Structure formats: structure tokens, C-alpha cells
Amino acid sequence: MRLGAVADDVTGACDLAGRVAEAGLPASVLLGTPAADDLPLFPSDGSGCAVVALKVRTAPVDAAVAASTEAARSLLSAGATLLYQKYCSTFDSTPTGNIGPIADALATEAANAAGRGGAVTIGTPATPGARRTQYQGVLFADGIPLAESPMRDHPLTPMRDSNVVRLLTPQTTAPVGLVRWEDVRRGAATIAAQVADGHTLVDALTEDDLDLVADAILRVAGERPVVAGGGAGVGTALARIAVGSATAHAAAALPRVPVTGRLILAGSASAATRRQIAAFGGERHVLDPRDLDRDPRAVLRLRDALAARDDRLAPVLIHASPDVATAQRELGAERAAALLESALSELAAFAVHELGFSHLLVAGGETSGAVTTRLGITRLQIGTQAAPGVPWAVATSVAADERRTIAVLLKSGNFGAAGLFTDAWEVAP
Structure with missing residues (x-):
């Protein structure tokens, strides 16, 4: 199996690649559609997983579809035997959201191939x-229906409905079906028999359920073109099947990166990230979009604070103000987000290329996309997970003619225990 995944953001790509690599399937993440010199994407003599990380989770539909289609074509031409659509495990609430249109586009590419x-x-x-x-088409987070969880008030995709069939249906003209958990437990053949035209969502409560779903996907793929998809769970189950086929190779160990500075940049306002910020006991600085809007020197003062630190081995945290709602009311959601992303990515570039920082921990999908773009990173070597779905990676940052090897951890806002900002460094490359 050569799994070619199109991910709607950078942290989701790392989530999938980290879990797949831990299952024993070699995995890499490419930031944006791969260029000719990024090839080969897959081992020539075995299985592997290549994940293209896009920034399309909340992008305009036409742009999201165009980028996803280009990525899928690149993966298929590089030898992918199965396409995978990686979207957020907390889905998308908007009727004009991107999950459905991208699924339609990838299905077309799979059929063409x-x-x-x-x-x-x-x-x-x-x-x-x-x-x-x-379960029964309802998505749960930490045992709570999504619409009753903190995701109910997500600033970009507020989840006011927990039923994924109802959420996906307005996003596509194709039929949306559901395989209920009782039928999942009857086995892969039963799941496969219920797959109809269009899009099929499948209940799953355990890893054993996901193994049955993965088995069913491959059964259907033997008869017609298939795009697998979802959170990282199904992709991990597909990796387990590939590893069990004895064609996978052990993932290579990451090179060591000498520690010359540790920086945490948190743009996420999720509940998990807020807990991690509260638990962090080191030096911290707050970024408020309103300050960035009215004072062009706000970022310069933070640059000066970073440069003045005597102990760069002790992590320092720069995080968005928790008062997101007020900033969005005053500036607009897009303006507030753009100001934060610009400031945090500028600080990342300054830390790496001016101060020589070697290790970055970035919280938030949009923030991670902005930071990796600013650092000129095009590929991530995936390594050890600091938490489930949160792997460390090694990358090359490029600025002008300078290239620096750095260690990066790109964390979805919703992932990780409260102590992650302190504990993650223990397993860093």
C-alpha cells in the first residue's frame, strides 16, 4: 500500500503521519503540493505514506478544491495506490464547508486514475x-456530543450539530450514507456491502472497529475506485494492514538537532491549548490582535524580549490573548486571525534565523501553516510522538540563502495533555 493523503491543514497532516509512522509505516509530510524535486514520495520497494499538507480547512471552496485536486493528481502520479482525505476529527459545521466538495473532487480524480x-x-x-x-452518526469528543462540547463555540466552525450525516449532506450533491455501529460489529463484509454511491460515513468506537472499516475499504477498492477518509484513525488502521502485509519498512530515526533555543508559539484558542498555556510555568508573553492593529511596534518589542533572554534553553511561550471574542468583534474574525498569524510567523523566523533557535512547538492549525510557510519549510521528517497525534519532526528552514535544520512540533489546538508545553521537550530530536 502506498497511501497518498491530502490533508486540509498542517497539524492534521502531522497527526495522520505521526500515527501512521508509529504503526510502522514510513511517513512524510510535504507542505503544499510536491514539486518535481520532492520525488520520490514512496519507497520503490514497499509501502509508505505521503501526506500533502494544505491550508484549506476554512479556505474559499473553489480554492480548496483546486489545491486538493492538484495535490491528489501529484500523489497519484507519484505512485499512490490509495487516496486519503484527511479532515479534522471535529468535522466542519458550515453548509458551504470544504469536506464535501473536496471529497467530490478526490473521487473524480480516483475515477480518472x-x-x-x-x-x-x-x-x-x-x-x-x-x-x-x-455512534449512530453522532460525533463525540471526550464522550460528549460535539455540539455540547467546547467545539460548540469554535471561532471559525462552531459545532451546533453533532450529526455528521446532517453536516455533510448540504456540502455535496452526492448521496451521503451511514453504516451504523451494529453493522460495523458484524464485520468488514457487512460494512462493504452497505457502501453505496456517493459518500459513506461509518460509526466507530474502538480501534478494532477502525480495523474492520479499513478492511472494508480495501475490499471495496478491489472492485471500484475508492477514496478513504476522515480523521487520522482510519489512516492508522490502513497502516496496520500494510505493516501486517510484511511490505513496510521500519521508520528511520530522526537526526539529532543540537538544542540552541526553545520557543512555543500558540495561536489556538481551543480548550486544550488554554489548559496547556495555564499549566506552563516558564516565561510567557501575550499577543492581543487589538494591540497588533494599533501599534506596529508590538512585534518589535517581543523580538527585543527574545533577543535579551540569557537562557534560551528554557522554553519561552508567546500566545494569543484568551479574549478572542472581543478582538473578533472589534476587528472581524479574519482580520484578528491574520494579525496573529503574521506576528507569530514573523517571531518564528526571527527566532530561527536571527537568534539561532533550534526547537519550535507551534499550537494551532492555522498558526502552524503560517509559521511553516514563513520558514520556507517544504518537507517534514516525522519522528516520535510527544502525545497521540502530536509528533516531533525535523525540517529545513530556508531564508534567503541560509538553511537551518530545526526540530518542530506542530500541534492541533485540541490535542495534548495539560503538561505538553513542559513535557514535549523530553522526546524532542
Whole structure:
């Protein structure tokens, strides 16, 4: 199996690649559609996983579809035997959201590559390792229906409905079906028999359920073009099957990165990230979008604070103000987010290329995308997970003619225990 995944953001790509690599399948993340010199993407003599990380989770639909289509074509031309659509395990609440349109586009690409029609998508956002489960079509986070969880008030995709079938249906003109948990437990053949045209969402509560779903995906793929998809859970189950086929290779160890500075940049306002910020006992600085809007020197003062630190081995935290709602009311959600992303990515570039920082921990999907773009990172070597779905990686940062090897941890806002900002460094490359 050569799994070619299109991820809607950078942290989701790392989540999938980290879990796949831990299952024993070699995995890498490419920031944006791979160029010719990024090839080969897959081992020539075995299985592997290549994940293209895009920044399309909340992008305009046309732009998201165009970028995802380009990425899928690149993966298929590089030898992918199965396409995977990686979307957020907390889904998307908006009727004009991108999950459905991207699924439609990837199904078209899978059909074109196979030279025949009838492509279907099969998947689930369920990722039990991240406490995301689906039952009777309802998505749960930490055992709570999504619409009753902190995701209810997400600033970009507020989840006011927990039923993923109802959420996906307005996003596509194709039929949306559901395989209920009782039928999942009857086995892969039963799941496969219920897959109809369009998009099929599947209940899953455990890793055993996901193994059955993965088995069903491969059964259907033997008869018609398939796009697998969902959170990282199904991708990990597919990796387990590939490793069990004895064609996978052990993941290579990451090179060591000498520690010359540790910086945490948190743009996420999620409940998990707020807990991590509260638990962090080191030096910290707060960024408020309103300050950035009215004072062009706000970022310069933070640059000076970083440069003046005597102990760069002790992590320092720069995080967004918790008063997100007020900033969004005053500036607009897009303006507030753009100001934060610009400031945090500028600080990352300054820390790495001016001060020589070697290790970055970045919290938030949009923030991670902005930071990796500013640092000129095009590929991540995936290594040890600091928490489920939160792997360390080694990358090359490029600025002008300078290239620096750095260690980066790109964390989805919702992932990680409260002590992550303190504990993650213990397993860093």
C-alpha cells in the first residue's frame, strides 16, 4: 500500500503521519503540493505514506478544491495506490464547508486514475486515540456530543450539530450514507456491502472497529475506485494492514538537532491549548490582535524580549490573548486571525534565523501553516510522538540563502495533555 493523503491543514497532516509512522509505516509530510524535486514520495520497494499538507480547512471552496485536486493528481502520479482525505476529527459545521466538495473532487480524480467511473468515498472522523468516536452518526469528543462540547463555540466552525450525516449532506450533491455501529460489529463484509454511491460515513468506537472499516475499504477498492477518509484513525488502521502485509519498512530515526533555543508559539484558542498555556510555568508573553492593529511596534518589542533572554534553553511561550471574542468583534474574525498569524510567523523566523533557535512547538492549525510557510519549510521528517497525534519532526528552514535544520512540533489546538508545553521537550530530536 502506498497511501497518498491530502490533508486540509498542517497539524492534521502531522497527526495522520505521526500515527501512521508509529504503526510502522514510513511517513512524510510535504507542505503544499510536491514539486518535481520532492520525488520520490514512496519507497520503490514497499509501502509508505505521503501526506500533502494544505491550508484549506476554512479556505474559499473553489480554492480548496483546486489545491486538493492538484495535490491528489501529484500523489497519484507519484505512485499512490490509495487516496486519503484527511479532515479534522471535529468535522466542519458550515453548509458551504470544504469536506464535501473536496471529497467530490478526490473521487473524480480516483475515477480518472482508474480509468472507470463509480468512485466512492468511505470513512469516519472517529479517532479513538484522540477520544473522537462516532455512534449512530453522532460525533463525540471526550464522550460528549460535539455540539455540547467546547467545539460548540469554535471561532471559525462552531459545532451546533453533532450529526455528521446532517453536516455533510448540504456540502455535496452526492448521496451521503451511514453504516451504523451494529453493522460495523458484524464485520468488514457487512460494512462493504452497505457502501453505496456517493459518500459513506461509518460509526466507530474502538480501534478494532477502525480495523474492520479499513478492511472494508480495501475490499471495496478491489472492485471500484475508492477514496478513504476522515480523521487520522482510519489512516492508522490502513497502516496496520500494510505493516501486517510484511511490505513496510521500519521508520528511520530522526537526526539529532543540537538544542540552541526553545520557543512555543500558540495561536489556538481551543480548550486544550488554554489548559496547556495555564499549566506552563516558564516565561510567557501575550499577543492581543487589538494591540497588533494599533501599534506596529508590538512585534518589535517581543523580538527585543527574545533577543535579551540569557537562557534560551528554557522554553519561552508567546500566545494569543484568551479574549478572542472581543478582538473578533472589534476587528472581524479574519482580520484578528491574520494579525496573529503574521506576528507569530514573523517571531518564528526571527527566532530561527536571527537568534539561532533550534526547537519550535507551534499550537494551532492555522498558526502552524503560517509559521511553516514563513520558514520556507517544504518537507517534514516525522519522528516520535510527544502525545497521540502530536509528533516531533525535523525540517529545513530556508531564508534567503541560509538553511537551518530545526526540530518542530506542530500541534492541533485540541490535542495534548495539560503538561505538553513542559513535557514535549523530553522526546524532542
